[in-house]
Amino acid sequence: MMNAPALPASAADYIAHIDLAFELMAVLDASGRIVRVNAAAGDILGYTPAELAGRPVLELLHPDERADLAALGAEVLQGHACQERELRWRRKDGQPVYLSLSACWSERAGLVYASARDVTAHRAAREELKLSRERLNAMLESIGDAFFAIDRDWRIIYANRKAAAFIGVAVGPNVGRPLLDVSPELEGTPFIAHYRQALADGQPGFFEAFWEPSGTWLEVRCYPTPDGLSVYFHDITAKRTALDAVHKSEKRFRSLFQQAGDSIVIADHDLRIVAANGRACASFGYTEAEFVGLPVTRIDGHHTYTPGMLASLRAGHTHLLRMTKRRKDGSRFPAEVHVSRFEDGGQEYFQAIVRDLTEREEAERQLRASEQRFREVIEMTPAGYVLAGADGRVLDVNPALCSLSGHAREALLGRTLDDLFDTFPWHGLAAHDAQEHVQGVEASLRHAQGGHVHVLFNGSVRRDAAGNVTSVTGLMSDITGRKQAETRLQQLATHDTLTGLPNRALLHERVQHMLDACPQGRAVAVMFLDLDRFKEVNDSFGHDLGDVLLCEVATRLRKVMRPGDVIARLGGDEFVVAAECAGPADAGAIAQKLLDALGLPVRVGGQDVNAGGSIGISLFPHDASTRELLFQTADTAMYGAKRAGRNRYRFFEPAMTLAAQARMALEMALRPALARSEFELHYQPRVDLRTMRVVGLEALLRWNSADLGRVSPGEFIGIAEETGLIVPIGRWVLEEACGQTRRLIERQGRAIRVSVNVSARQLAQAGFVDEVRDVLARTGLPAACLELELTESALIEDMARTAAMLDELRVLGVKLAVDDFGTGYSGLAYLRRLPIDILKLDRSFVLQDDGRISAFDFVKAFVDMAHALRLSVVAEGVETADVLEFLRAADCDEVQGYLMARPMPLDALEAWLDAATEG
Ligand SMILES: Nc1nc2c(ncn2[C@@H]2O[C@@H]3COP(=O)(O)O[C@H]4[C@@H](O)[C@H](n5cnc6c(=O)[nH]c(N)nc65)O[C@@H]4COP(=O)(O)O[C@H]3[C@H]2O)c(=O)[nH]1
Known part of the structure; x- marks a missing residue:
């Protein structure tokens, strides 16, 4: 023991008392040397107090902890007391020992007072507890189920990860929080109800419930503990789903059984009915209850379950029977029955599915009747009918097709459609995408005698479920007549x-x-x-x-x-x-x-x-x-x-177009010519060949066009005729010629006949005769002084009508001459039918093309013949004395021509007449 400052007596007592303490107590100087320790140091560190006195306290510490203690010492020396700091020390025997140290600095004494409690055992226990808790947690984490624990205040004590996944309770942050704060969705659920129940009863609870937020079915076990409640829950969704599926399937099966369109009857080993569905009740007239226990023979029209059939059923076969079934009221109905056997729960059952065939048989009957009717229609229809298979081979035809094609039915069956038709309108028939229908297609059918028949073809295909063509039906009508008519129409139209x-x-x-x-x-x-x-x-x-x-x-x-x-x-x-x-x-x-x-x-x-x-x-x-x-x-x-x-x-030639244009210009000028008084008449004398006296005049039209100048009749008469202008012009000529001649006659004091050219168009006018009559009446010219010159073609256009008209003119007293005779086709013969007086021989009749005079005998014979018909003959276009002589010799009656006089205006004519008379 070192020399220490003397303690007061009471302090000695105090020290004695301290020595008795279990805790180690020590006094240290400011440098950390031990001044004094109590006796507990021996128990705790293995040193006697004397061994420790004067030693630096750091030496007693485990080397790892020395730095901590040095820092702690510094703090204590600054007046900060140290409380319960656990540090590892080393006993004298080298064993570690954990001491919980408290220390304080006494300024007055200049000493540190320290006490230390041996916490080695306590610390080991604590470590052990920690380990065991960790083991528990690991175990709780490792179990597949969820687990959590709450205290009596519903605060979460623990929750494993699984629990967190299920109910949203995260392990760390939520420990200590009320369960319902963490997972408010729990409120009002069966879960909370069960937890409350378990907490209240102190009895474990077990239940299954559906946890909406995670969509899981949970099997829950809750165990009350002294602290509160431990809850395990196990995911049974898969099990529940499987169970549900079984339930649903059972339900479906039951509903199928009940709602099946066919009757289903199940009988047991003794052939007594154990179940029947709704349809069976409706069909047979028994209630479900009545069915149960009924022997199957009661509903069979005849005994079905023969030993043979039972054996066959037991061998695993099923049977499809067509039979008669019997209702409760004894009535019977046709049925198709499918019989089978099955086992359930070690028991043998027979099941019969009964299909009532009443409606089907009726439908079949109707189908047969309809087929019959169809057959009759097909047989009678005038349209050709053909049925062919998918390969195009003919399976059926009707009589109409036989007569259309000229083949017997037998000859057609088996042939292909391509054989039948020249051109078959339906290509790629068997192809998957072939048209379903063809309508109104023209086709050409081969006829047995050669040649072909035009038909209008309608057809359709039938297909199987896979879309493959199974058959082809065609109907065709003969349109040969129509085709011919069409061709004819086409011909007519073109x-x-x-x-x-x-x-x-x-x-x-x-x-x-x-x-x-x-x-x-x-x-x-x-x-x-x-x-x-x-x-x-x-x-x-x-x-x-x-x-x-x-x-x-x-x-x-x-x-x-x-x-x-x-x-x-x-x-x-x-x-x-x-x-x-x-x-x-x-x-x-x-x-x-x-x-x-x-x-x-x-x-x-x-x-x-x-x-x-x-x-x-x-x-x-x-x-x-x-x-x-x-x-x-x-x-x-x-x-x-x-x-x-x-x-x-x-x-x-382009010039021709010019001519045509000129002609057009002429026509345009001609139209207003009458209104503009551009016409005048010239007269050419006609002379009696025997006396050479003037006996008549021919009125010849002259046009002095303001635009075109003088235009000759040869140029414009044709156009006037074509355009119809000749009708009003001709009317003017007639009126003018008659009026002027009457005045001439008056002046000359003798009868002079005027000859007026009348065109075919004028003659065709319905009122022509009346017109002539009116003109004569108006002008006062004697009818005998008027001669109408008509062309051959005008005369013969409508012979009957012309003859009647000429007769009327004749009755009036008018003379009728045929102009330009000899240029047309008319023979003398036809003239006999008409009241003609004069024939005017065309110049060309007398003269050849080259100017030579025609054969005398020919002209003479002609004149004689005319005379025989009492017709006088006037020769036109006499230009020479030779011709004049020739005509005289031929006995012609009158002549007209340049030799005597040219056509001239009226005044010139009068002068000419006067001179001639005087001459
Ligand atoms: N080469 C020749 N010709 C002679 C001779 N003597 C007379 N001619 C012509 O011969 C034509 C006789 O008249 P046309 O045969 O009736 O032929 C007439 C007649 O068909 C028609 N025409 C004349 N005036 C009228 C009329 O008022 N009405 C109708 N519809 N036609 C008329 O026009 C034609 C031609 O008349 P123009 O030119 O006046 O021609 C006249 C006349 O001038 C002759 O010695 N030698």
Whole structure:
């Protein structure tokens, strides 16, 4: 023991007392050296107090802890007391010992007072407790179930992770919090009710409940503990789902059983019914209760479950039977029964599924009746019917198809549709995507005798569930008649009915096609052909024979032209020919061939007639670049040919267009000419050949156009006739001629006959006779002084009507002359039927083309014949004395011509007459 400051006596007592303490108590100086320790140091550290006195306290400490103690010592020296700091010390025997140290600094004493409690055992126990808690936790974490514990205040004491996953109770942060704060969803659930119950009763609880938030079924066990409540819960969702499924399936099965469309009856080993569904009750008339215990024979029309069948059922077979079943009221019904056997719970059962066939048999009966009706309809229908399989082979036909095709039924069966039809309208029939139906398709059926029959085909296919064609049905009606009518209609619409040649519409189409296809360097010639003498033939022989001529012309044109060429008739005597050729030379050759063909005489009405023709040619692309222009120019060229003297062909020339334009200008000028008083009459005397006295005058129209100057009748009369202007002009001429002649007669004091030209258009006017009568009445000219000159063609246009009209004129007293006689086709014979007085021989009748006088005998015979018919003969265009003599010798009656006088105005004529009379 070191020298220590003396303690007061009471302190000695105190020390004695301290020595008795179990705790180690020590006094240290400021440097940490032990001043004094009590006796407990021996027990705790193994040192006697003497051994420890004077030693630095740090030496007693475990080396690891020295730094801590040094820091602690520094704090204590600054006046901070140290409380219960656990530090590891080392006993004298080297064993560690844990001391809980408290120390304080006494400023006054300049000493540190320290006490230390041996906590080694306590610390070991604490460690042990901690370990055991960790083991428990590990165990609780490792169990598959969820677990949590709450105290009596419902505060969470512990929750494993599983529990957290289930109820949202996280382990760490929520320990100590009230359960319902952490998981408010629990409120009002069976869980809370059960926990309360267990806490209240002190009895463990067990229940299953559904935990909505996680969608899980939980099996829950809760155990009251002294602290509160421990709760385990186990996820039984899978089990519950499986159970539910079983329940549901059972329920479904039950409902299926009950609601099955067929009756289901289950019988036990003794063949007594143990169950029957709703349908069975409805079908058989028993209630479910009545069924139970009923022997199956009560519902069977006859005994079904024979030993043989039972054995077969027991061998695992099922049976499908067609039988009669019996209801409770004894009535019976046909049924199809499916019988089987099964075991349940070691018991044997028989099940019968009974399908009531009453409706099906009725439906089958109706189907048979409907099939029968269908058969009858098919047999009777006039439409051909064919049924073929997927391979197109004929399976069935009706009599109509036999008669349509000319084959017997047996000959048709087994053939393919392709054999049957020339062209079968339905391609790819067997293909998956073949059309379901075809309707109104035209097809051509092969006939047994060769040839084919046009039919209108309707068909449909049948398919199996996989969409494959299983059969084909077709119905067809004969449309040969309709087809012929269509062809005929087509022919009529595109062809001329008389000659069978294409008409205008088809001509346009064909020529257009030719133009479109015309190769570079080639040409298309379009020729307009007009018969020169058709009108005369028609007029002379009538329309029927005119038609004969047209047909003959068509035939000849066909013969001349090649197959690819186009020949058409536009109407009347107008034909058009079109051909592809090299150029003008070819076209000319073709035209000449045509003219040659037309030049040959045609036998019409017992006479040879020379039709002749005029052809206008236009060449594509030289003359015209479009079809329209090509036709126009060919037409113009044709008029050119006609004007050039007929029976010839002319190529189109641009000048022709000018001529046509000139003609148009003439027409425009002619229209107002009458109103503008541009006309006047000239008169040409007619002389009696025997006396050479003037016996008459011919009134000849003259036009002094304000625009065009003097225009000769040869230029405008034709246009006036074509346009109909000749009617009012002719009326004016008649009135003017009659009036002037009456005044002339008055002045001359002798009868002079005036001859007025009347055109066919005038004669065709219904009121012509009245017009003549009125003019005579108005002008006062005696009817005998008026002679009407009519052309041959005007006379014979409508013979019957003309004859009647001429008779009326004759009755009036007017003389009738036939003008230009000899230029037409009329023979003398027809004149006998008409009241004609005078024949005016055309100049060409007397003179040949080259100016030579015709054969005397010919003219003489003609004049004699006219005289025999009591007709006087006037010769026109007498220019020379030779001709005059010739005519005199031929016994001609009167003459007219430049030799005597030219046509002249009235005043000049009067002077001429006066001079002649005087002469
Ligand atoms: N080369 C020649 N010719 C002679 C001779 N003597 C008379 N002529 C002409 O011969 C024509 C006779 O008249 P047409 O045959 O009736 O022929 C007439 C007649 O068909 C028609 N025409 C004239 N005036 C009328 C009329 O008022 N009404 C109708 N519808 N036609 C008329 O016009 C035609 C031509 O009349 P024009 O030019 O006046 O021509 C007249 C006349 O001038 C002759 O010696 N040599």
